[in-house]
Amino acid sequence: xxxxLRDNAGHGVVNLKRRRILLVEDEEDIAELVxxxxxxxCDEVVVARDGHHGMRLATTADWALIILDLRLPGPDGLSICxxxxxxxxxxxxxxxxxxxxxxxxxxxxxxxxxxxxxKPFSVLELGARVRAIFRRIESLRQTDxxxxxxxxxxxxxxxxxxxxxxxxxxxELTAREFDLLEHFARHPGRVFRRADLLDxxxxxxxxxxxxxxxxxxxxxxxxxxxxxxxxxxxxxVWGVGYKFCELEQPRLV
Numbered sequence: 001x002x003x004x005l006r007d008n009a010g011h012g013v014v015n016l017k018r019r020r021i022l023l024v025e026d027e028e029d030i031a032e033l034v035x036x037x038x039x040x041x042c043d044e045v046v047v048a049r050d051g052h053h054g055m056r057l058a059t060t061a062d063w064a065l066i067i068l069d070l071r072l073p074g075p076d077g078l079s080i081c082x083x084x085x086x087x088x089x090x091x092x093x094x095x096x097x098x099x100x101x102x103x104x105x106x107x108x109x110x111x112x113x114x115x116x117x118x119k120p121f122s123v124l125e126l127g128a129r130v131r132a133i134f135r136r137i138e139s140l141r142q143t144d145x146x147x148x149x150x151x152x153x154x155x156x157x158x159x160x161x162x163x164x165x166x167x168x169x170x171x172e173l174t175a176r177e178f179d180l181l182e183h184f185a186r187h188p189g190r191v192f193r194r195a196d197l198l199d200x201x202x203x204x205x206x207x208x209x210x211x212x213x214x215x216x217x218x219x220x221x222x223x224x225x226x227x228x229x230x231x232x233x234x235x236x237v238w239g240v241g242y243k244f245c246e247l248e249q250p251r252l253v
Contacts, residue, residue, distance in 0.1 A: 019134065020044045022029050023040040024054030024080065025096070026072050034067075037123045041130050051075035058084050065133055068113070069096045085112040090162060090175040092133050096121075114176040115202065115212065130154070132203025136179065150185050154222060155233070157182055166224055176201070177220050184234060184244035193241040217242060 016097040019042035025031040026049050035045045042064060048054035049075030058080050060067055066084065068077035075083075077095055084091050095113040114133070117126060154167040162178055164171045173181065179201050184192075194198075194210035202212070220230040234244055 018043055018060070020046065021130070022046050022048065022054070022057055022061075022063045022066045024048045024051070024058070024067065024072065024077065026050055027069075028054060034123065034126065035219075038067075038130065038145070041127060041134070051077075051080060055080050059075045059087060063091065064137065065092045065094060065130060067094045067096065070098070081111045081113055085174070091180070092137070092175055094129060094133070094217060112174045114174060135203050150182065152185050152188065153233070155185065157185055164224075171223050173223065176216055177223070180216055181220055181224070184242075188244045191237045191240050191243045196241065213242075 021038050021044070022037065023031060023035055023045055025047065026033065028049070031047050031049065035047050038045045040139045046057060051072035054068070054072065058068075065222050066080075068080055070077040072080075081093055081095065084093065093113045094114040095210075097116050097118055115129060117129065150159070156165045157178075158164070159182060162175075164173055164178065164181065180197070183197070183201050187192065194213040197213050198210070211226050217234055218228070221231050222232055223235060225231045231247055234242055237243055
C-alpha cells in the first residue's frame with residue numbers, strides 16, 4: 001500500500017486537549033505509520049489490531065474519533081460501526097475502504113459512518129479529514145445560541161441537544177446527518193452544490209467525493225421524507241445540487 005507522508009509546510013495542527021482517537025487497523029505497518037501522524041492531531045492514539053479488540057474498545061470508551069478499517073479479523077468494520085451507532089449516534093466514525101469496492105463505501109455510509117477514505121490514501125488527506133472533524137466538534141462547543149430550536153414544517157431541530165423530531169416523533173440521525181439537516185434548514189431555498197456542502201458540512205472540499213454527499217442525502221431523506229423517492233423537503237436541483245424547500249420559513253424559538 002502506498003502512503004505519502006504528511007508534509008509540515010503550511011498545514012497547521014488542531015491543538016485539542018484530551019482528544020483520543022481509536023484506530024482499528026490490522027495491517028501493522030499501516031497502523032504504525034497512520035498512528036504516528038495522528039498523534040500530531042490529538043492527545044492519544046489507541047490502536048486495535050483486530051475486530052474483537054476494536055469492538056471492545058469502540059463500545060466501552062469515549063473517543064473523539066473512531067477510524068475503522070472495513071476488513072478486519074473477527075468482527076469487521078461494519079459490525080463495529082453498527083454496534084457503536086446503537087450506543088452513541090453522534091460518535092464520529094471514519095471508515096477505511098478498498099478503492100475498488102463502491103459497495104463497501106455505500107454500506108459503510110448506510111451503516112452510519114460519517115465519512116470514508118479509500119486505500120491507498122495519503123496521510124496528508126487523512127490529517128485534513130481529522131482536522132475537519134475536530135473543527136466541527138469545537139464549533140459545536142463554542143456555539144452560543146444553541147438553545148434556539150429551528151422549526152420548519154413538522155421538523156423541529158434542537159441544536160443544543162442535537163435532537164430532531166418529525167411531527168412529534170424522535171428521529172435518530174448520525175452526527176453528519178444532523179449537521180447536514182441543520183445546515184439545510186438554516187438556509188431554506190438556497191441551492192447548494194455538492195462541493196459547497198463538502199466545504200460547509202464536512203469541513204473540506206475534495207474532488208471525487210461528491211457522491212459522499214449523495215449517499216448522506218439519500219439516508220437523510222429516508223428518515224425525514226414521507227416518500228423518499230418523491231422528496232418534498234430536500235429536493236434535487238438538476239445539474240446543480242440540492243436545496244431545502246421553503247414549505248415554511250424556519251423559525252428560531
